[in-house]
Amino acid sequence: MKRLCTVGFVLLLLVGLFVGGSAQVKTLYWNLNTEPPTLDPALARDTTSMLVIHQLFVCLTDYNSETGEIVGDLAKSWDVSEDGLKWNFKLREGVIWTDGEPINAYDVVYSMKRMLAPETAAPSANLLWVIKGAEDYNIGNGTADEVGIRVLDKNTVQFELRNPVGFFPALATRVCVMVPEQVVEKFGSKWTEAENIATSGPYMLGEWQHDDHLILVKSPTYYDVANVKIDQIYNYMIVEATTAMSMYEAGKLDVLRIIPLEDMDRIKTDPVLSAEFYQADEFCTYYYGFNNEKPPFDNLLVRKAFASAIDRESLIKYILKGGQKPAQTFTTLHIPGHIDGVAEGIGYPYDPEAAKAYLAEAGYPNGEGFPEVTLMFNTSEAHSTVAQFAQQSLMDTLNVTVKLSNQEWKVYLETCRLDCSQIFRMGWCASYPNGYDYLKRNFYSTIPENNANYKSEEFDHYIDVIESETDPDRIMEAFLGAETLLCDTDCAIVPLYYYTMNELSKPYVLRSFAPTINDIPYFKYWDISLH
């Protein structure tokens, strides 16, 4: 009997220890919304994949969302040659993969050249084209040896650029992600499965049950593991916003990022939910573009009239209700290159009288003789609501008829690519923290993505300055010049608002709400208090 008691006591003690121990494990319950299409940094082209990849792999540099600065990650420091072409990155020493292999300059060269190899078919490889020889290799006209990335010593890597791109470290936050050569070469396309993968970031892949859940576990080999506080991140993949909302209310999710519109009013009045509700800026711009070559929008005065007839403040206050910020310039808030159009008087604020005057000057007094025009957007309730608001405003102010038309997303993109309608909806989110990404990739006259058919030598010149100038003042001047042309002088587009993200976040989740690229949460800085 006595022995039985002892055994029982020991068992109880063990259970107690186990329960006590497991209570210390800090787990964050997160919703990825969907299955990440890939965990291969070279192949990712969507934000869900990028979110997970960011937790798993170290990058050469990183974005500090609190200060807006570019900081080192794998790179400890860097310097640039006087002509701005050669960037030397000194790497942190002693960084290792989860399989114990070291990460050094050879891994950087391997990862970047793998991304550029035509057979990898990396969708974002073009971001690396600023490197000398990279474009030629990527499109099959050159060899890997001609690419300007080289190992200087085990812990120093050099990038030789074709232009003195001053924002190269910012660009590197998005594309210079290291992959483990030993694993990639061994497992091929299956290297990202949980049983094969080796990672280097603050978290490692504990489990990946496709389309169901993905568990990230704090990585003991991460170089800054001492400062990572949350032990485990359990990621659900719930597509349906109402279901995720129910999960949040049932305490199964700690953060909810897509809030069902129908729950918005309830959240704002509910004492508990309203205290857990946050609005944070996002690096995205919502805009209406004109097809600058299609009549009547080939007429600058007509474009100006339309731009002045939309009341952004009312749109945000009565229709969107999400605390969005009115936009008069294209590059979004907080991004280097952002120009505050409202403060600087660039772009067209709502001014019905001016709008009428522009239209009259264009030959259509009070809208007389103005043809019916089409505003097109991709099928979605939200876009439709904004379009109806614009349609009504334009009709009320200018007495013109605007026909609304919508198409399924990919059909819409194809329509825009081939022959965009007179007015079209589009948005842009920063790929990396620099306005160059906004302006060059949408409106440079020779690029195929220029849906607005905007062609301006002067604008192109400003972009050329941004990518080849080293003096920060002259770069800023070029940004100002380019935005002024795009949104004011030529009025090629009408920026409507900068996005905000509405989030519900449990009070015990200790975290920042500062905007990040692609809204990637920096779990490594987050914590969970006892609850």
Place this chain on the structure above:
Amino acid sequence: MIGYIVRRFFWVLPVVFVVSSVTFMLMHAIPGGPFSAEKALPPAILKNLEAKYHLDDPLWKQYTDYMWGFFRFDFGPSITYESRTVNDIIANQWPVTFMLGLASFAIAVGFGIPLGLISAIKQNTVVDYSAMWFSMLGLSIPNMALGPFLIWIFALKLRWFPVATWGGISHVILPAVTLGTAYMARFARFTRASMLEVLHEEYVQTARAKGVPERWVLLKHAFRNALIAVTTIAGPSFAAVVTGSLIVEQIFAIPGIGRYYVLSVTNRDYPCIMTITLLFAMAIIVMNLLVDLTYAFIDPRIRYS
């Protein structure tokens, strides 16, 4: 019988040919491709991607390559989910959908047929009216309303079941009820109608006249014949529930194949669209064959040669 089955199987080939070629033509006719995105890819990058997935081959070659693979059970890579092949996706997600479908079907048959039976026997009574009212309700409530409603009552308020996601048996109940309710209603109404029809047949009257106990008349003479009509809808219903439902899988966050089917069209994931369409078509063919064979067992008048 065997000859009949073999002949029916040969018919699968032309059906697969028609379904595959029409699907292939349609999916390539829709504007936009797997790589269209808001951040449009430069033409050179697009060329690399198309070369990787052989989308730069002539269409006839893409079709024949795919079909050659299909008959060897190699369904190709998924263009959207880069580290997974379509075989991986089918092997991962279809069993989940199948389990859910099986549970829904069990609910549909297990509750639907008795409900119809009772209604028919107690025709024009309160029992009949309430059973039919209930099944009408089941038919008219769409899944996208029933699902969240069940979650609200049984997961959020009563906390009997989890809100969503896939796991043990408790995760199956709510989605299976959501998916099965409409089918249950259909079974109930079909059973009732065919029972009523059969009950007025002369041989049933004869059986009654001979003094066969009423229970035997109902179960052995009437119900067995009424089952023929029910079997006719059972086949396609079974094929429908085991091929998944976008809405139910989405509401309950279930990693099933139904969701993939719709997503693959949205994403223009060509190999995925082709494979799932063909497999679903085959599932329907097989179910129809099974239904035809079942007739022979239920109705002695039907024989195949």
